[in-house]
Amino acid sequence: MDFVEILFYLSLICGLLAEVKLPAGVCRSQIVKGKLVQVGDCKKDDGSDIVRLIKKSLDEKKKAEIKCDVIYKSKCFRIVVYGRNNVTFNDGKSICKSMNNGKPANIYDIADYKSLRTHLRSMIPAGRSWVEIWTGMQYKNNQLLLSSGEPITIATEVWYSGYPTPDASLTNVVVDVNKDPESATQGMYNEQPSWTRHGVICEM
Structure with a gap:
């Protein structure tokens, strides 16, 4: 890996960290391409976030599917x-x-x-x-x-x-x-x- 590639990856990582920086004590969870992504101060590790997000996603899908005559x-x-x-x-x-x-x-x-x-x-x-x-x-x-x-x-x-x-x-x-x-x-x-x-x- 040459010096230019190292600089590229460092700038990419810094950019990502800057983009997702959240205030202390804040956790943001979302499903991205079928995977749970958490950013910030996320201490829960019991799976409750993924369950909540999947339920929310399914509820939104159901509401979208209801068509009223x-x-x-x-x-x-x-x-x-x-x-x-x-x-x-x-x-x-x-x-x-x-x-x-x-x-x-x-x-x-x-x-x-x-x-x-x-x-x-x-x-x-x-x-x-x-x-x-x-x-x-x-x-x-x-x-x-x-x-x-x-x-x-x-x-x-x-x-x-x-x-x-x-x-x-x-x-x-x-x-x-x-x-x-x-x-x-x-x-x-x-x-x-x-x-x-x-x-x-x-x-x-």
């Missing part, structure tokens, strides 16, 4: 629609859980209902004029309930004609959406959770 009052909704009736309510719960641990969605008010219905209309498969989609809401003892069991009141105009029905076996709430926004044959209604529908609205 509809956002309403900071709530994220994802909608899954199939071309035929093949989803029971329990199937809908599994579908939502597989998407960032979501759950079948609540509909909180008429504005929420209208925004979801508009997006649902755009997702109706070719060759169909309507779809029926599970929500996470229930209708029991003549009361509309959120998935938490909390009672909620919603404008009567969102209900399908003749619904909700007091039949005790029709416990779960579905949204029926027609391609024609003016159609009278659409709205929310209650039915048995074992019946199959076109998909589910999920809430993240």
